Amino acid sequence: MADLMVACTRAGHPPEPVERLRQAALRLAPPEVPVREPLVLEQASVTGVVANPTDEGVWLHEGGDEAAASGAVCVGGLFGLPGSWWRTGAEAPEGTYGLVRWDAHSVELVADICATRTLWYVLTGHAFYASTSQRALVALLGRFDLLPEAVSCFLATGTLGPEVSWHAAVQRVPPDGRVVLDRRSWRVTTHETPADFTPLKEDDEAQITRLREAITATCGALNIEHDRWVLALSGGCDSRTLLAFLVEKGVRPHCVTWTTRASLRKPLSDASIARLLCRRYHVDHELLFLDDPADLETTVTRFVAADEGRNDEIAGYLDGFALWRDLANNGVQGIIRGDESFGPRARTMAAESGRRQVGGARPSDYPPGHLLRSLELPEPAWPTRLRRTEGEDLRDYRARLSQQGFVPIVLAGLNEPKARYLEIVNPLLSRQVMGAVRSLRTEMRHYSRAFAKIVDGLDRPVPYARSSSTRPYSDLFASQELADLIVRELTADEIKRVLPGDAALRVLAAMAVPAPRKTGPKAHAKALLKKTGPLLPVRVADRVYPRYVGPNRLSAARLAWRALLASRTISMLEEDAAAL
Numbered sequence: 356m357a358d359l360m361v362a363c364t365r366a367g368h369p370p371e372p373v374e375r376l377r378q379a380a381l382r383l384a385p386p387e388v389p390v391r392e393p394l395v396l397e398q399a400s401v402t403g404v405v406a407n408p409t410d411e412g413v414w415l416h417e418g419g420d421e422a423a424a425s426g427a428v429c430v431g432g433l434f435g436l437p438g439s440w441w442r443t444g445a446e447a448p449e450g451t452y453g454l455v456r457w458d459a460h461s462v463e464l465v466a467d468i469c470a471t472r473t474l475w476y477v478l479t480g481h482a483f484y485a486s487t488s489q490r491a492l493v494a495l496l497g498r499f500d501l502l503p504e505a506v507s508c509f510l511a512t513g514t515l516g517p518e519v520s521w522h523a524a525v526q527r528v529p530p531d532g533r534v535v536l537d538r539r540s541w542r543v544t545t546h547e548t549p550a551d552f553t554p555l556k557e558d559d560e561a562q563i564t565r566l567r568e569a570i571t572a573t574c575g576a577l578n579i580e581h582d583r584w585v586l587a588l589s590g591g592c593d594s595r596t597l598l599a600f601l602v603e604k605g606v607r608p609h610c611v612t613w614t615t616r617a618s619l620r621k622p623l624s625d626a627s628i629a630r631l632l633c634r635r636y637h638v639d640h641e642l643l644f645l646d647d648p649a650d651l652e653t654t655v656t657r658f659v660a661a662d663e664g665r666n667d668e669i670a671g672y673l674d675g676f677a678l679w680r681d682l683a684n685n686g687v688q689g690i691i692r693g694d695e696s697f698g699p700r701a702r703t704m705a706a707e708s709g710r711r712q713v714g715g716a717r718p719s720d721y722p723p724g725h726l727l728r729s730l731e732l733p734e735p736a737w738p739t740r741l742r743r744t745e746g747e748d749l750r751d752y753r754a755r756l757s758q759q760g761f762v763p764i765v766l767a768g769l770n771e772p773k774a775r776y777l778e779i780v781n782p783l784l785s786r787q788v789m790g791a792v793r794s795l796r797t798e799m800r801h802y803s804r805a806f807a808k809i810v811d812g813l814d815r816p817v818p819y820a821r822s823s824s825t826r827p828y829s830d831l832f833a834s835q836e837l838a839d840l841i842v843r844e845l846t847a848d849e850i851k852r853v854l855p856g857d858a859a860l861r862v863l864a865a866m867a868v869p870a871p872r873k874t875g876p877k878a879h880a881k882a883l884l885k886k887t888g889p890l891l892p893v894r895v896a897d898r899v900y901p902r903y904v905g906p907n908r909l910s911a912a913r914l915a916w917r918a919l920l921a922s923r924t925i926s927m928l929e930e931d932a933a934a935l
Contacts, residue, residue, distance in 0.1 A: 357413050357430045357778070358383050358406040360486040361455045362495065363462050365541055368481040371402055371495070375935055379494040380406030382934060385661065385775050387680040398426030401457045405430065406491070411579055411688045412778030416441035416456075427456035430487060431472050432780035435576035447531070449576070451781040453487045462536040468786045469696065470530035470763035471770070472779075477525045478543050483536050487774075489663050490931045492525050499932040500524060501925060505664070506853050507718055507732040509921050510914060513667035514714040514764050516735050521664055521928055529740065530759045547740060550759055552751045554796040562795050563808050569791040570809070573782045574600040583688040585611045588640070590628025590820025592810045593693030597782060599813045601691075602636050608691065613643045613671060613678055614824035625824040631817050643682075645825060649675025651836045655923065661775040664924035665768030667917050670825045672772060679776035689778030694766050696784060697792055698800035699753045706743040709756045714764035715741070726865050726911060730858050750801050758789060832912040841866070841912075844919040853921045862918065865911035 360380060362371035373395055380393035383406045394405040398417045403426055405413050414429035418441070427441035431452025440448040441456050443463045448454070453472035454465040464474050464485050476485040477492050484495050493499050502523040508516040520527065528534050531548040555562070574597065586601070586608040588594045601608050610633050614626035619642075621627060626642060633640035648654070654675045661676070672679075682690075711720055718732045741760050743752045762784065770779055782788070792800060799805040831837055844850060845859040854862060 357408045358487045358491065358774075359428045359430050359453060359455060360404045360406065360488070360491050360495070361401060361428060361457070361462065361484070362404075363401045363457065363483045363536065363538065365481045365483075366538070370400060371482065373397070373402060373404075375495070376402055376404045378935055379491050380404050382494060382931065383407060383488055383490060383775070385657070385676065385680070387657075387676060388683045388776065396426050396428060399424040399457060399459050401426060401462060403428040403455065406488075407775070409688050409778050411583065412780075414440070419458075423459070425456070425458040427454070429454040431467075431778070433578060434573060434782075434785055435578075437578075443535075447533075447786075449786050451779075451784055455485050460538055462538065464528045464534040466528040466530055466532050467784075468531045468789050469758050469784050470528065470532070471694070471767055471781050471784055472774075473763065473767050473771075474528040474534075475520060475525050476528070476534060476543075477522070478536070478541075479524075483543075485534075489520055489522065489525060490928065493522055493928050494931045494935050496522070496524070497932060497935060499925075499928045501852065503733050504735040506921055508714075508735050509664065509667070510727060510730070510732065510853075510917050511716045511718050511720070511735075511909075512714045513913075513917055514768050515665060516714055517741055517760060517764050518738055519735055521924060530763050550755050550793065552755060552793045552797075555794045559796075559799060559805075562799050563805050566788070566791045566795065566805050567809050569785075569788045570596065570600055570783065571603065573785040573787055574606075575604045577691075577780060577782060579689065579691075579780065581606050581608055583686065584691055585609050585641075585682070585687055585689075586691045587693065588612050588629045588632065589693070589824075590623070590625040590632075591693075592807070592819060593695045593783060595632050595693075595817075596806075596810055596813065597691060597693050598632060598636055598638070602638070607636075607638045610638055610640045611643055611682075611690075612640070612824065613645055615826055616644060616646050618822070618824035621822055623818065623821040625820045625822070628817065628820040635817055643678045645671065645674050645678065647677070648673045649677065651834075651840055655840070655919075658772060659920060659923045659927055661772040662768075663771060664921065665771045666765070667913075667920055668769060670828055670831065673826060673831070676772075676776070679773060683776045687777060689780060690773065692770070692779055692781050694762070694770075694781045694784055695806070696754075696758045696762055696789065697803040697806035698795075699750070699757060700803050706749065706752060709753050710737055710741070710760075713756050713760035715760065721909065725909070726862065727909060727914060729861070730854065748797055750797050754792075754800050758792075828913075832910075832916070837916075838866075841915045841919055844922060845915060847922075849926060850918065850922050852925055853918050859918070862911055862915050866915055868911075 377393050384390050391407050394408050396403040416427040419425050433448050433450040437448040439445045443456050443458050451467050451471040453474045456463050484492050486492050500523040505519050505521045508519050533546045536543050588610040612626050612629040618624040618626045657676050658669050717734050718727050721727050850859045
């Protein structure tokens with residue numbers, strides 16, 4: 356996927372050199388694919404650059420005479436008829452994207468309704484920079500000031516949370532938000548559109564029909580050449596819904612599923628179910644195998660460069676990104692993903708538990724004796740906009756957290772490594788679909804009931820997958836190669852930026868102690884109840900298996916892995932700061 360960069364200098368200061376922006380853009384290209392020359396747009400004394408541009412998914416606009424010049428750069432998907440997407444102050448277009456537009460008076464950053472593509476920005480005394488890449492901003496600033504809260508967030512959650520960046524001065528545009536630079540006063544203002552979860556007075560069937568129509572309209576409005584895109588198909592309900600609705604619109608997408616060969620021997624794995632679905636709909640299907648792991652050092656280096664410290668989920672890239680390299684080199688322009696936010700699919704939980712589950716856990720959320728608590732890390736703040744408001748139904752709050760917390764924090768971060776290779780669109784996160792979800796009755800959103808009604812009527816003969824087709828993390832953490840890599844990293848001097856004092860040695864010591872295994876009838880019964888909990892009535896489930904009250908279990912090995920990635924990310928950003 357392309358990355359955008361925009362530079363605007365204050366009146367009285369020289370403009371940002373184009374060659375400097377070009378060099379920053381070239382640093383973002385993955386080394387395994389042919390380098391694409393950046394696109395450059397200069398309008399109204401503002402320079403926009405598109406790094407690693409694809410043939411599709413890049414939108415440029417330049418217009419007006421010298422007195423009314425304007426420009427705009429958008430990466431991602433604009434759905435349907437985008438209208439005046441480029442005009443500052445205009446209504447946000449439909450789609451999933453990152454958008455910057457400007458004229459002689461202002462520069463405006465626009466996020467889609469769920470901020471599926473993160474826009475970062477920084478304002479200095481003489482320059483305003485915006486980009487979809489933190490690395491680009493650090494390179495343009497020419498310095499890197501580590502924000503300690505970034506280390507806290509990453510160690511506690513494996514993400515950067517809702518507002519934190521690695522550089523202390525870099526900020527991000529909130530979901531369905533705009534950040535506007537007034538070029539005359541040289542001030543930035545943030546405008547957020549509150550999420551309105553007001554249900555329409557309709558019966559259940561009318562609500563389901565309206566949601567189905569929103570999905571249908573979005574799938575028919577994708578401005579892409581479908582023969583140059585692929586649909587990421589798993590065995591779950593989200594991507595199969597996209598397949599069904601695309602076929603209904605006369606589109607027969609080429610589907611891909613990444614898997615290990617061992618997963619094919621499991622009849623209910625993602626790969627096995629995906630093959631059944633493609634036979635059911637008579638569409639092409641390709642299995643992309645992850646069985647040939649690359650050198651781990653090379654894989655980690657590529658992951659850190661592509662991910663920019665957004666998440667710690669490397670299981671799908673243990674082939675050294677060969678899968679994504681091959682797709683890009685074979686002319687694939689982008690991937691259609693089934694990311695969704697139709698409502699929580701679990702029992703209603705406390706507000707604080709909701710925060711922890713969408714990437715908002717803090718070190719203090721862990722038990723007093725936990726290793727992470729002993730590191731005395733700073734506590735990241737939880738933004739006001741993501742807190743439960745007075746009188747807000749807990750189920751509505753959880754749905755809002757899903758759209759404005761989980762998607763921009765977790766899903767946007769998970770897509771970042773893929774985005775270095777291919778463009779990405781998310782039809783199920785369109786403004787039209789999210790608007791339909793927000794107007795559902797609370798009961799129809801809870802457990803994604805409205806969406807489930809739609810999915811259940813699509814292809815009943817094909818079951819849902821019960822297991823992933825990627826390599827389990829237990830295998831990775833049990834490997835000697837990773838253990839050796841962690842030891843080297845946690846005994847290097849650089850690790851003290853992440854784990855001060857003797858903290859790294861304490862983490863390594865904890866890794867050496869095997870975790871106790873709970874056995875016996877009581878442990879077996881508890882595990883069984885955990886699996887069946889969602890099937891039980893809420894009152895019964897709350898008694899036999901209490902609601903989630905803390906962050907997910909964090910082993911010493913996982914903590915060490917996150918520390919390794921954080922240290923590598925900091926080193927990379929320090930190199931970026933000195934590169935130009």
